[in-house]
Amino acid sequence: MTNRPARFFFRRPCPALHAIEISKDERFIVGISNIKYQNPYQLVVFSSTGDLLKKRHVASSEARLTSDQFEHLARAYPIQFAKLKEHHRVYVSGDDYFIDFDAVESSEKAWDYLIAYMVENHLSENFNESVTNSIIWYYANKPEMILNYSGTELVSISLLDPEKQRFVIQMNE
Known part of the structure; x- marks a missing residue:
């Protein structure tokens, strides 16, 4: 400085x-x-x-959700959704929502929902x-x-x- x-x-x-x-x-x-x-x-x-x-x-991967899928996540899994928001794990890019779901325990149902939409990180595929x-x-x-x-x-x-x-x-x- x-x-x-x-x-x-x-x-x-x-x-x-x-x-x-x-x-x-x-x-x-x-x-x-x-x-x-x-x-x-x-x-x-x-x-x-x-x-x-x-x-x-x-994270190297995240879930890519449409607006409808994102709304379903919020309605169906409100506790896990709140945790994701609290930990700043939701990112919007264009019309898509990218969810870094490390904050969700693998034993939770939200994990099963999100893993079905898993893609490489939207910032770079090289992570x-x-x-x-x-x-x-x-x-x-x-x-x-x-x-x-x-x-x-x-x-x-x-x-x-x-x-x-x-x-x-x-x-x-």
Whole structure:
């Protein structure tokens, strides 16, 4: 941080992070991680004052639902649906709903419903997971994070996936 004396910006709990990017204007701090086990979010975005602006869990697969299927999920499995919403595991892209359903226990009926619609992650087909503890979703050697703006508003973050293909995460997904 070139414009500030050496001191803490803020102190906030956050998940384990492997890479941190500070915006050129020093208004945003983006952290990413490939740790999955007991690490609820693999992406966090903070303002330079410490406000948490975005948190996102990343999985290699998710369920892709139409609007009708999404409404059925909400009606048929209200407890699991509430858990998915609470853990920020529902993403909208175009007319589709993408559900990262790791938060649903495999013994629950909602799991059976969602697994029938499982697809590769809509951000990139190149995400992978280990059976132990990691999600390989960005190019670890050099993720090349780019913060994208509309005027002064941060609207998305793009980075390289494990195969060095660029993908974008919207701030308002």
